[in-house]
Amino acid sequence: MGSLDSKLPESPLGEFQPLDPEEFRKQAHQTVDFIADYYKSIETYPVLSQVEPGYLRPRLPETAPYKPEPFETILKDVQKDIIPGMTHWLSPNFFAYFPATVSTAAFLGEMLCTCFNSVGFNWLASPAATELEMIVMDWMAKMLKLPKSFMFSGTGGGVMQGTTSEAILCTLIAARDRALESIGQENIGKIVVYGSDQTHSTYTKACKLAGILPCNIRSIPTTADTDFSLSPKLVRMAMEADVEAGLVPVYLCATVGTTSSTAVDPLKPLAHVATDYGVWLHVDAAYAGSACICPEFRQYLDGIERADSLSLSPHKWFLTYLDCCCLWVKNPSLLVKALSTNPEYLKNKPSESNSVVDYKDWQVGTGRRFRALRLWLVLRSYGVANLQTHIRSDIRKATMFEGFINDDPRFEIVVPRRFALVCFRLNPRTRFEKGSTELLNRKLLEWVNSTGRVYMTHTIVGGVYLLRFAVGATLTEDRHVIAAWKLIKEAADALLKES
Amino acid sequence: MGSLDSKLPESPLGEFQPLDPEEFRKQAHQTVDFIADYYKSIETYPVLSQVEPGYLRPRLPETAPYKPEPFETILKDVQKDIIPGMTHWLSPNFFAYFPATVSTAAFLGEMLCTCFNSVGFNWLASPAATELEMIVMDWMAKMLKLPKSFMFSGTGGGVMQGTTSEAILCTLIAARDRALESIGQENIGKIVVYGSDQTHSTYTKACKLAGILPCNIRSIPTTADTDFSLSPKLVRMAMEADVEAGLVPVYLCATVGTTSSTAVDPLKPLAHVATDYGVWLHVDAAYAGSACICPEFRQYLDGIERADSLSLSPHKWFLTYLDCCCLWVKNPSLLVKALSTNPEYLKNKPSESNSVVDYKDWQVGTGRRFRALRLWLVLRSYGVANLQTHIRSDIRKATMFEGFINDDPRFEIVVPRRFALVCFRLNPRTRFEKGSTELLNRKLLEWVNSTGRVYMTHTIVGGVYLLRFAVGATLTEDRHVIAAWKLIKEAADALLKES
Incomplete structure (x- = not known):
């Protein structure tokens, strides 16, 4: 780095042009071919990276x-x-976590977003970015049959966040500040928030970020009886006890499709409880919300009309690439009140006339990308019909895998399948104790993942260690599900023989 | 939307393939040409969009x-x-806010990031994404001559956030939780944080998000005498008074290159005060930090070795496109302690062995993109030499514009220029009162911006309304600066004649 010390007034390399359109054209074409070739050959790579920590330095x-x-x-x-250090999320053999789905249309939308590099903190800085986002959020709301109270064309509105974490944090702050206004800033220690033991881990984190005391974050236990969904009765009891103790219930996070096992919390009765206690009800439908564009799954959003906000991440199941989380709120003014800033250097006539939406006041940060382009391109390029087909096709493949499990007496489904995630385990009951079943499944997971031919993950619900087979990576076909099952059976054969 | 109600088991459109590599190749090539053509013709568009609110619906x-x-x-x-609704941030005639700079290399890096769509919440989910980020953060640290205490190859480390807001929020939470651990969770109302009246507006917002009482967010006044930099003496007095009042000073945000006028807070004496009061010192160098890769500007980071964290946004002046904010911390364990989550479904051997970095514990959310690719491609494609040339070239152009102002007695420089932002106003002293000077400059700004040929913005510092001419949009050449000045003079001629 010694050369940095030379105080050259001009580079020894001459004129520097970081964006020459013809050089851009040439190199971007090369990159397109590189990427298309990667997508064509993606199956040849081990899906879970096989490098050791520190391989790159x-x-x-x-x-x-x-x-x-x-x-x-x-x-x-x-x-x-x-590439050797990549865990290939787009591999058709990726069945871990939830898939992060993609599409040609979204890639092109992302290229255009990058191209403009508009920083849409307020309307004036990028009118098209703001207005297209408003329109696309209304389109999505209509596809989900949300009530008008969540739409700009009604009395609410939507915004694109990076991830669910931000969506929760922003709505939580709005709810918190509404409460503090009536109980006084100094009483932040009295605020209580609610979720279940299945709520995403980022919820607790968001609550801590917002200054909620850790002892006031209620994690209501769930059980196998209700497929690990949140009990409205227990929530009511918890709120009642908290009120009696002089605390102030403020926020309830319900989930449609939990991360561990895609449990669905019952929105309608939860909304009743929330209304009774004046609590902000947020619905986290990050994964399963996308399925609700199909009439046969829309029931899972029943009751949403009584919620205060809803988030759904198209980057999970709606083909958009990261990062894209749709957040709808019924009362945008509460969000704006909690999150607005008004520095002199951003003042402008449209903002002051209140005739526009300034999205910086709907999110944590100031700068923001033109995220709506990706979702707009997906919706237009494929149409609702194909998107429904896409959801149903993933669920059909998961159902096929569920059938394989059911047909093999050595295996069992642990939690009923609802969407495209199958929660199962190897359980040759006659020969194993509880502890050793867990060990056997841990071994099975390691055996399968270490081949590089399939990547799955695990979880524990209700004390049971289980394997998660999440169907839906964009390139996955029936043959990959069949091959994965074959591999899992091979692993079972080997492990049962060994023991 | 009536068609959504039909419960078709399969789409009427047949098989749906959202990512066919050959279709991808064809359409991505088309998009590359569309973008290259946009870049070639960008000067033909009005830089500030001329649409009215609601134009798109x-x-x-x-x-x-x-x-x-x-x-x-x-x-x-x-x-x-x-396109008609875009404010063209990449236009060579864009001199508003701070420029959001770009480059061919970063575009290609972003294409690759999108391509992989890896979700690098922990090491295992994407080893390459994690390790490249660690390496690139160390590279940048070395270019800035940061001490080893901010590097992974030393005792600290860096992480890429979306924006400065997140960088501030994360470090603030770490500082807050460290304090709460000793004074008790229930004393959050005693925590006091410090900045200047020039600190970015997002700072106050981040403090409110973190549950700091609004009455405990100190905004220390600055004056023209010190070019609007933060006075260590006033900070010390404020902390002293707060401690006497039984409050607990916790966090101080200093800025290298403020948004209004690129003021530089004196890090060394501020660090002394911070050390004396056990306060976390964060340095926000979002814009001007990039300049510090040139030896002649490195002085502005003198004292950084005593700070706790530093953030710098390459998307501002380092050609990376949005969003990319580098955050270095001296004590990553404090960050991780405050922000870590450990749900069962993300548990894995490398994480449990503590042999890896899991970046989800360094940020607000869980999911994260492979942001390091963009910065890596910029650093390798251009080399430090060209990046220094790039910074110096922008400053040279700003200096040229400053010269134009100084040579025209009707105009004046309001705050001394330090980097590539010129703060000036029209001030024909003999003929105007204070209020009317402001009005005249407001009119001048509107006159210039409404032509669509140049876009500038304004601010107010020390009570003075001034115009901000921020040089640095990637495609800006000398001729654009010269043309902008000609236009500003025309505006002045017209307005002075009129009045």
Whole structure:
């Protein structure tokens, strides 16, 4: 890095043009081909990366280069150094977590978003970015048959956040500040919030970020009897006890499709409880919300008309690439009141006339990308019909896998399948104790994942260690599900023989 | 939307393949050409969009289409409906806010990031994404001559956040929780935080998000005498008074390059005060930090070795496109302690062995994109030499503009120029009162911006309304600065004649 000390008034390399349109064209075409080829050959890579921690540092220089390197060299290094360290989320053999789904249309939308690089903190800085987002959020709301109270064309509105964490944090702050206004800022320690033991871990984190005392974050236990859904009765009891103790219930997070096992909390009775206690009801439908564009799944949103906000992440099941989380709120003014800033350097006539939406006041940060383009391209390129087909096709494949499990007496379904996630385990009852069943399944998971041919993950619900087979990676076909099952059976054969 | 009610088991459109590599290749090539052509013709568009609020809704259908639409139609609509509503941040005539800079290399990096769509919440889910980010953060740290205590190769480490807001929020939470651990959770109302009246508006917002009482957010006044930099003496007095009042000073945000006028807070003496009071010192160098890769500007980071954290947004001046904010911390364990989650479904051997970094514990959300690719491609494609040239070239152009102002007696520089932002106003002293000078400049700004040929913004510092001419949009050449000045002079001629 010694060369940094030379105080050259101009680079020794001459004129520097970081964005020459013709060079851009050439290199971007090369990159398109690189990516298309990657997508074509993606099945040849181990789906779970097989590198060891720290693999990359010895392969790269210790400092950034002083002089430029050719693009071709860098692209070769992506192939040589980066790809081996990737866990290939787009592999058709990826069945871990929830899939992060993609599509050609969304890729093109992302290219356009990057192209404009508009920073849409307020309307004036990017009218199209703001207005397209408003329209797309209304389109999505209509596809989900949300009530008018969540739409701009009604009395509410929607905004695109990066992830569910931000959606929860923003609505929680709005609810918190509404409460503090009546009980006084100094009583933040009295605020209580509610979720279940199945609510995403980011919920507790968001509550802590917002200054809610850890002892006031209620995690209501769930059980197998209700498929691990949140009990309205227990929520009511908890709120009642808290009120009696002089505390103030403020926020309830219900989930449609929990992360562990896609449990669905019953919105209608939960909304009743929330209304009775004046609590903000947020519905986290990050994964399963997308399925609700199909009439046969819309029932899971019944009661949403009485909720205060709803979030859904199209980057999970709606083909948009990361990051894209739709948040609808019934009362945008509460959000804006809690999150608005008004520095002199951003003042402008449209904002002051209150004739526009300034999305910086609907989110944590100030800057924001033109995220709506991706979802707009997905909706237009595929149409609602194809998107319904896509959801149903994933569920059909998961149902097929569920059938394989049911047909093999050594295995069992642990939690009933509702969407495209199958929760199962190896359970040759006659021969194993509880502890050893868990160990057997841990071994099975490791055996399968270490082959690089399939990647699954696990969870524990109701004390039971289970394997999660999440169907839905965009490139997954029936044959991949069949091959995965074959591999899982092989693992079972090997492990049962061994023990 | 009536068609949504039909319960078709399969789409009437047949098989649906959202990511066919050959279709991807074809349409992505089309999009590359569309973007390259946009970049070539960008000067022909009005830089500030001339649409009225609500322009887009009547142009688009009220619902998402049921059937797919051809990509060509959508691309035509981007040209017809979206581009007129864009404020063109990449236009060479964009001198508003701070520029959001771009480059071919970063675009390609973003394409690759999208391509992989890895969700790097922990190491295992994407080893390459985690490790490349660690390496690139160390590279950047070395370019900025940060001490080893901010590097992974030393005792600290860095992480890429979306925006400064998140960087501030995360470090603030770490500082808050460290304090609460000693004074008790229930004493959150005693925590006091400090900044200046020039600190970015997002700082106050982040403090409110974190549950800091609004009455405990100190905004220390600045004056023209010190070019609107934060006075260590006043900070010390404020902390002293707060401690005497039984309050607990916890966090101080200093800025290197404020948004209004690029003021630089003196880090060294501020660090002394922070140390004396056991306060977390965060340095927000979102804009001007990038300049510190040039030895002649590195002085502005003097004292950084005594700070606790530093953030810098390469999407502002380092050619990376949005969103990319580098955050370095001296004590990652405090960040991780405050932000970690450990749900069963994410547990894995490498994480449990503590041999890896899980970046979900360094940020607000769980999911995260492979942001490091963009910055890596920028650093390698251009090299430190060209990046220094780039910074110096922008400053040279700003200096040229400053010269124009100084040579015209009707204008004046209001705050000394330090980087590539010129703060000036029209001030024909003999003929105008204070109030009317402001009015005149407001008119000048409106006159200039309404032409669509230049976009500038304003601010107020020390009670003075001034115009901000921020040089640095990637495509800006000398001729654009010269043309902008000509236009500003024309505006002045017209307005002075009129009055």
